[in-house]
Amino acid sequence: MSVTTEEIRAALARVAIPDGKDLISADLVRAIQIDGTAVRFVIEAPSPEIARLMEPVRKAAEAVVAELPGVSQVTVALTAHGPAAKPPSGLKIGGHMKPQAGSLKPSGVARILAIGSGKGGVGKSTVSSNLAVALARAGRRVGLLDADIYGPSQPRMMGVSQKPHSPDGQTIIPLTAHGVTVMSIGLMLPEEKAVVWRGPMLMGALQQMLSQVAWGELDVLLVDLPPGTGDVAMTLCQKAQVSGAIVVSTPQDVALLDARKALDMFDTLKTPVLGLIENMAVFTCPHCGGQSHIFGSGGTVAEASARGVPLLAQLPLDLDTRLAGDGGVPVAAGEGPMAEAYAKLADGLIKGGMA
Numbered sequence: 001m002s003v004t005t006e007e008i009r010a011a012l013a014r015v016a017i018p019d020g021k022d023l024i025s026a027d028l029v030r031a032i033q034i035d036g037t038a039v040r041f042v043i044e045a046p047s048p049e050i051a052r053l054m055e056p057v058r059k060a061a062e063a064v065v066a067e068l069p070g071v072s073q074v075t076v077a078l079t080a081h082g083p084a085a086k087p088p089s090g091l092k093i094g095g096h097m098k099p100q101a102g103s104l105k106p107s108g109v110a111r112i113l114a115i116g117s118g119k120g121g122v123g124k125s126t127v128s129s130n131l132a133v134a135l136a137r138a139g140r141r142v143g144l145l146d147a148d149i150y151g152p153s154q155p156r157m158m159g160v161s162q163k164p165h166s167p168d169g170q171t172i173i174p175l176t177a178h179g180v181t182v183m184s185i186g187l188m189l190p191e192e193k194a195v196v197w198r199g200p201m202l203m204g205a206l207q208q209m210l211s212q213v214a215w216g217e218l219d220v221l222l223v224d225l226p227p228g229t230g231d232v233a234m235t236l237c238q239k240a241q242v243s244g245a246i247v248v249s250t251p252q253d254v255a256l257l258d259a260r261k262a263l264d265m266f267d268t269l270k271t272p273v274l275g276l277i278e279n280m281a282v283f284t285c286p287h288c289g290g291q292s293h294i295f296g297s298g299g300t301v302a303e304a305s306a307r308g309v310p311l312l313a314q315l316p317l318d319l320d321t322r323l324a325g326d327g328g329v330p331v332a333a334g335e336g337p338m339a340e341a342y343a344k345l346a347d348g349l350i351k352g353g354m355a
Helices: 005-012 055-066 124-137 154-158 199-211 231-239 253-268 299-307 319-327 337-351
Strands: 029-035 038-045 073-080 112-116 142-146 175-177 180-184 220-224 244-249 273-278 311-314
Touching: 005 029, 005 055, 029 124, 038 055, 055 073, 112 124, 112 231, 112 253, 124 142, 124 154, 124 180, 124 220, 124 244, 124 319, 124 337, 142 154, 154 180, 154 319, 199 231, 231 253, 244 253, 244 299, 253 273, 253 299, 273 299, 299 311, 311 337
Parallel strands: 038 073, 112 220, 112 244, 142 180, 142 220, 244 273, 273 311
Antiparallel strands: 029 038, 175 180
């Protein structure tokens, strides 16, 4: 029987680091990969200085995982996430799309999944960040592109704020958080700075974030689309060989009206719809345990059934999820019912060959 990611993480939670925490609670483990009886993962220290002190920790991590049943080989890489260099003045974001032969899909990316919604406020970005983290915890190599250029929220949700650097004024080196490779226009601008661009500028920024970012080898790149059915979604689906789309909605009738438009857009653009996610499906009172369907009940379930597409998940309206997103550590990175819900969603996508 093959070892699981959960068993590996449980073993690594017993490995202490110099500050008294363990490898898991300190969120230093990245990219767990299981290939038969061989296990590979990365320990990412906060800085090169700390990394130089952590060779005993790396050896201890290697030893505890090697002791697990079903493991015959363990490879542990020790890296450091040092401070990003300031982007050179020659690197400019935005501008009209440049002529480009072929697809915008990065060469090292196996598949691109678009996560969309017909309207804002349904939790699309929250679902995107947590699904990315859940897939990474399941051993997938995951990228997350925040394509909501007017309202980028992934830097806050993923807990990253450094500016990506560029060694040559052309290539952009993305950031890494919670095992996910992350890129957002929000990382290139001050948090309070508005993006006041017309459509062609958006297309130029999307082209740059796909073709100039050093994404590396990824099993899946999740693209957090802006709400609606505008330029960014159209260009992505027409130019980047998108493998499939996931539509997020609440059960509310108003949200479903717009979700139907998103579904129709993906159909028009010949992008397969992998399924619907019903977010904020129910609220459980933390005081009395009573449940309330604040945004209605069953609307997304009925829509999925009527259209013959899978209902991938029903996620509750959850305070911990909001607090975790605001704090920069997605709830899927921890333990508990919501982490388990996202792990189940990720597992379904992986088993279905979608991620």
